[in-house]
Amino acid sequence: MLARVVAQHTEQWLVQPAGDDGPPRLAPARGRLRETGTPVTGDWVALDEGGAIAHILERRGTIIRRAPGEVTDAQVLAANVDLALIVEPLPEPNTRRAERLVALASADDVPATLVLTKADRADDGGDETAAALARQLGLLEGLAVCAKTGEGLGALRTLLRPGETIVLLGVSGAGKSTLVNALLGEERQATAAVRAEDDRGRHTTVTRELITLPNGALLLDTPGIREVGLWDGVGETFTDIEELALRCRFPDCAHITEPGCAVRDTVDPVRVEAWRKLVREQQWIEDRRAAARQREERGKSYGRLQVEARRAKGRDD
Numbered sequence: 001m002l003a004r005v006v007a008q009h010t011e012q013w014l015v016q017p018a019g020d021d022g023p024p025r026l027a028p029a030r031g032r033l034r035e036t037g038t039p040v041t042g043d044w045v046a047l048d049e050g051g052a053i054a055h056i057l058e059r060r061g062t063i064i065r066r067a068p069g070e071v072t073d074a075q076v077l078a079a080n081v082d083l084a085l086i087v088e089p090l091p092e093p094n095t096r097r098a099e100r101l102v103a104l105a106s107a108d109d110v111p112a113t114l115v116l117t118k119a120d121r122a123d124d125g126g127d128e129t130a131a132a133l134a135r136q137l138g139l140l141e142g143l144a145v146c147a148k149t150g151e152g153l154g155a156l157r158t159l160l161r162p163g164e165t166i167v168l169l170g171v172s173g174a175g176k177s178t179l180v181n182a183l184l185g186e187e188r189q190a191t192a193a194v195r196a197e198d199d200r201g202r203h204t205t206v207t208r209e210l211i212t213l214p215n216g217a218l219l220l221d222t223p224g225i226r227e228v229g230l231w232d233g234v235g236e237t238f239t240d241i242e243e244l245a246l247r248c249r250f251p252d253c254a255h256i257t258e259p260g261c262a263v264r265d266t267v268d269p270v271r272v273e274a275w276r277k278l279v280r281e282q283q284w285i286e287d288r289r290a291a292a293r294q295r296e297e298r299g300k301s302y303g304r305l306q307v308e309a310r311r312a313k314g315r316d317d
């Protein structure tokens with residue numbers, strides 16, 4: 001039976017069978033899945049006759065970050081996403097962080113829209129800031145919203161289409177849960193996300209939960225993100241710089257003092273530096289991953305040598 005994973009709990013998943021409007025049910029995963037990678041919210045899965053998750057269907061539109069504090073481990077935050085909302089709070093949205101969030105989405109071709117929250121804290125309502133930042137991030141759309149006054153919620157709603165899966169990406173405190181609640185209005189029901197205290201006593205949302213809006217759009221909050229580590233390249237956040245760089249006179253141009261540099265005079269130096277930093281970070285991650293693979297390979301060939309040595313010894317005996 002086909003089902004959609006609507007929330008993750010410890011060792012169990014809340015699944016909604018396809019075409020079933022009843023309440024979602026809890027399902028364990030078959031042992032095999034624990035080794036190949038466990039389901040995440042948004043996954044389409046096949047349930048076996050006992051109601052356990054037997055198989056994860058091929059994912060598209062994934063949001064993957066580097067696991068916090070890790071280099072060689074990825075963490076899939078969401079699967080089968082149609083649209084990512086890049087959530088940053090007003091009055092001072094963090095451009096560098098927004099670039100990273102856009103990169104996470106565009107790495108798997110998920111379209112993104114900028115949403116600046118807490119518009120009541122910006123003197124001018126935040127619309128211009130949203131439009132300017134969206135342009136800078138290479139996004140088609142940017143809006144300012146306020147969960148308290150309802151400003152901008154109507155415009156945001158028009159982007160949330162029935163049947164589509166929309167993920168909210170933003171750091172802890174950006175106002176994602178408050179925004180989800182505002183969009184839900186009075187419809188918020190028993191599936192309300194569980195709030196719990198983390199080890200530092202902060203309140204945070206513990207389940208990644210797919211919430212159905214009144215119009216049938218599916219919203220996925222990614223709670224408690226404090227670290228936005230890139231996993232699969234800088235995506236399309238900086239394609240303008242990358243394209244310009246192709247026109248620099250020197251292929252290894254650092255875009256600082258070189259003559260014939262196409263980037264330096266056109267792009268804000270702060271952005272060039274941000275781009276350079278992300279590229280370096282990605283390079284560093286890839287080097288570390290390559291080293292880890294090499295270590296693993298060496299481990300395997302050492303194992304083979306031992307086996308051969310034992311065989312040779314066997315022949316001598």
Ligand SMILES: Nc1nc2c(ncn2[C@@H]2O[C@H](COP(=O)(O)OP(=O)(O)OP(=O)(O)O)[C@@H](O)[C@H]2O)c(=O)[nH]1
Nearest residue numbers: 118146147148172173174175176177178205223224
């Ligand atoms: N002034 C103002 N404050 C807001 C608004 N929306 C949210 N906040 C406040 O911002 C704080 C963080 O909001 P949350 O919705 O919990 O943030 P979050 O992004 O869901 O955080 P995590 O669940 O930890 O990821 C809360 O104190 C909210 O009351 C808004 O529109 N205006």
Ligand SMILES: [Zn+2]
Nearest residue numbers: 248253255261
């Ligand atoms: Zn250059």
